[in-house]
Amino acid sequence: MTFRGVCGAGLAVLVLTAAGGCDVLSKKAQTPKAAEATPAASPAAPIVPAQELVATVNQASLSTTDVELATLALRRFVEATNQIWQPLPAQEDPNALDLTDVMNNLLDAELRAQDARARGLDNKSEVRRRLAYLQRGFFAQEWDRWQRERATPTEEDIHQFYAQNQAGFTDPERIRVRLIVTETLSEAEAIRSKAVAGEEFGQLARTFSVGAGREQNGDVGWYLRTLDRDRLQFMGQRPEENVLFAQLEPIAFSLEGGQISQPVKGPDNRYYVVKLEERKPARQQTELEVHDAIKELLTMQTMQQQLDELRKKAQIERFPERLQGVKQ
Numbered sequence: 475m476t477f478r479g480v481c482g483a484g485l486a487v488l489v490l491t492a493a494g495g496c497d498v499l500s501k502k503a504q505t506p507k508a509a510e511a512t513p514a515a516s517p518a519a520p521i522v523p524a525q526e527l528v529a530t531v532n533q534a535s536l537s538t539t540d541v542e543l544a545t546l547a548l549r550r551f552v553e554a555t556n557q558i559w560q561p562l563p564a565q566e567d568p569n570a571l572d573l574t575d576v577m578n579n580l581l582d583a584e585l586r587a588q589d590a591r592a593r594g595l596d597n598k599s600e601v602r603r604r605l606a607y608l609q610r611g612f613f614a615q616e617w618d619r620w621q622r623e624r625a626t627p628t629e630e631d632i633h634q635f636y637a638q639n640q641a642g643f644t645d646p647e648r649i650r651v652r653l654i655v656t657e658t659l660s661e662a663e664a665i666r667s668k669a670v671a672g673e674e675f676g677q678l679a680r681t682f683s684v685g686a687g688r689e690q691n692g693d694v695g696w697y698l699r700t701l702d703r704d705r706l707q708f709m710g711q712r713p714e715e716n717v718l719f720a721q722l723e724p725i726a727f728s729l730e731g732g733q734i735s736q737p738v739k740g741p742d743n744r745y746y747v748v749k750l751e752e753r754k755p756a757r758q759q760t761e762l763e764v765h766d767a768i769k770e771l772l773t774m775q776t777m778q779q780q781l782d783e784l785r786k787k788a789q790i791e792r793f794p795e796r797l798q799g800v801k802q
Contacts, residue, residue: 528577531584536577544576618777625776632768636761643759646702648715650752651726652692654678655685655744662737662745669734675749685744693751699723709767722746 522535529536545562552559566574595601627635636643652675656662665682669675679692687694698706698715700723706713718726722738729735729750737745 529581531581532588534584534588536580536584540580541573541576544580545573548576621777621780622773625773625780627769627772627776631772632765633761635768635772636764640758642705643764645757645759646698646706647727647756648696648698648754649727649729649750650696651694651718652676652679652749652751653685653687653694654683654692654747655740656682656737656747657684657744659737659739659745662747666734666737666747669747669749675734685746692749696754697723697726699727708771709764710770711767718748722748726750 519534522537526537526539527535528538528541548562549559562576563570563572564574566572590596596605654662654665654669654675656665661682665678669678676691676693680688683692694716696715697718698713700717700720703713703715703717717723719741722735722740725735725738726748729748731750731753733750735746735748737747740746
């Protein structure tokens, strides 16, 4: 279903604030009337250039930036639910969401915010704590953004890092295996003997295995060595391959194509017999292939160094014993 179709069906709940709050945006939504209170505009509100002004609420300004941020949150909500995003029309559409609806929702949010401040809600201790929490996260994100702009490595930095660490930039060896899993050693040995004698391993797996891949004739897919997977993850990649448990990994990777291992006891006290189906050898990755990963790695290293410097200069006290009182 497309985003437009979902809107027509009555999509209502939208995330509209970068700080983590939620507002309800629905076509022609009604807001309950509040008791009389003197409106209080947002403190330290930025000056909005006339050409960017879209509305005012008791002298408080709403800008095109406000609408853009709200629309971005809406787009992320839509895409997170696997729907197709379509830009909202600027002109008012009585039958679907449009930018006027986004603006009106922001107006309602500003009215509620002003009334909350007028009633002194911003002076309540629990409110101020929540606000401090949201502000902390917001400015931490802004720090990350600012540092990332300053920490971006040059092309020469990237090239030198690749040249100095070229041995580490390999596309690692991968193997595809079949497994037969049994409850006892005697079962594993008997089934292995049948496979070595010529009976089809996949059929034996489907008949006797009690482990993963039984319905696929024991085919459990491709595997990496644990160290290789960890290295790829450290470089910012997300390998799809699994890893075998520690006792089985070296045995599986030492097999020749079509060879069947002796039974190996697993951490679950079951016994594993593995057959090597296919192997992809390791290969050297080019600088172009790993360019973006190196760029991200160097950027994150520089940012971490800056954070470490802040830690060294800061006066930090911790009271971990009080964490016992945290509600979960």
